[in-house]
Amino acid sequence: MRLILAPMEGLADVYLRRLITAQGGFDRVVSEFVRVVDQRLPERVFYTVCPELLEGGRTRSGTPVRVQLLGNHLEAMAANAQRAIELGSDGLDLNFGCPSKTVNRSQGGAILLREPETLYRVVRSVRRALPEGVTLSAKMRLGFEDTGLMFENAAAIEAGGADELTVHARTKVQGYAPPAHWHELGRLNEQLNIPLIANGDIWTVDDYQRCCAITGTTDVMLGRGAIRTPDLARRIRKPDHTALPWSEYRVLLAGFWSEVRAQMPDRYCAGRLKQWVNHLRQAHTEAEAFWHRIRTERNVAALDRLLLDLD
Template sequence: MQLLLAPMEGLLDFVLRDVLTRVGGMDRCVSEFIRITDRLLPDHVFHRYIPELRNGCRTLSGVPVRPQLLGSDPQALAQNAARLAELGPFGVDLNFGCPAKVVNRHGGGASLLREPDRIGRVVEAVRRAVPAQMVVSTKMRLGYDDDSLAIDCAQAMQAGGSSELVVHARTKADGYRPPAYWERIPAIRAALNIPVIANGEIWTVQDALRCRRESGCDDLMLGRGIVADPGLALAIRSVDADEGVGGAVEWKDLGPHIIRFWQMVCADLEPAQRAGRLKQWLNLLRRRFAEAECAFAHVRAMRNQRDITAWLKTQHGPFEVAEPSQKEVDWQMTH
């Protein structure tokens, strides 16, 4: 069984990739998408999204990261994939599933699921542009408004050269509303000769077991579920190994990881993002941990980095964190 960490823009960036792979249980990560338009991106843009490229394209705990590209122009995607390939990634992933309106309005993400032929041209162009030994994989939803073209799209990806497909078992129209329609994945699997990985609405071990049973997929991709419960992958593996429900991470175990997260946020993200990122994670952790409810309530109204740091120290003991510059302090005091 392979367990993959999903790409989720605005949530699963390099900071959470580092923290969640330290907890353990993940085999590979896929980065949040890098949007490709009509220009060749410089190396520093790829490094900004995937700083792991400077570490052999692995998180600091050693888990491989596969960069994901999003766009609709075959030539532009091919050129950027070739540039990215020079930086030594673990393959290239292509996004055909993002439901965001701004992305779809410009012909990217899930909007391409209405054009299987165009999908095939995109995948083929990227496959030809990168070295033969480099994996090209794809991620899709079941469709745009419905799943009538799901098999056509999946077959176009395989024909274009995709060697692996993740299926998020909802349409663009479904957004992130439950349920995920895992039972619609077997028809896609039956039409392909490449591995298919199931994704969508896996919050618990029970969800994972039911997803595997209904989809027929051995491998799973975890997104919001593992952000809400960082021990989810370990718990799934314990059940898979007939060890019973184990491997779960308790709140007391999360303390060092929350501190690590805050240290990275303060060191690497802009002042405007820092408080919000911690609140975003705590908000999701409330689904699994009662203690996160209390933590979220305490920091919810905080905007100042020093105030948040001081409160975290009362909960988790002393730790070092990058001090904000005077300019950053002034910004935090006025926003």
């Protein structure tokens, strides 16, 4: 069993990565993507996206963090992969799954699932640039419009030299609409010679168990489920583990807000808090009540007071 925290652009930032991994249970974190165009990026770009590189490539609770790259320029992807490893990344991950229209228009992310040969060339270029023994992973979706190239895309990534493959169980067109198609991952797993990591709609321990039974793998990447339930990985490892009470969430929210307030400009703080609470309220009735108290508030001093009065 391996449990990995997913790279969720604009959501699983360093603040939530610290908070969630501190609850225990995760083997690894994949960072938000570093966008590669046509050049080797300066170190500050990597440190901005993945501040954990300044702390030995681990979260404060000790969970290894792997940098993810997004792009298609062979030489630039190779050069930036080398830089990520030099800066302390725990292996290297490639993004072939981002559904963002902006990213896809610039020939990055899921749009490459239309071109298995391009996937192969990108993976091969990065693999050749990495030192021996460094793990290269990739993440993809079932396809772009449909699953017609699912097997070819996975085979291309494997042939290019990836050591493991995470697959989100939807196409780009399907976005995040339920359900996740775990049965497709089961079909794919039968054809792969490298480990498959399942991703998509694992909200609970029961979901994890059903996903494993259908896909044939116990390795999963947790995304929005871990945002809603920060101790989900620990509960998967120990199903009898008592769920966090709301009193603990109050502590987590206060700590999260404190870090955000200390490190982000005031104009972004309110939105960052609301974004997480909006996810929490999908699973916690107490968060729903708190959401209604903060959803129209923009003043950080007022939010300070609301956090102090949180019950």
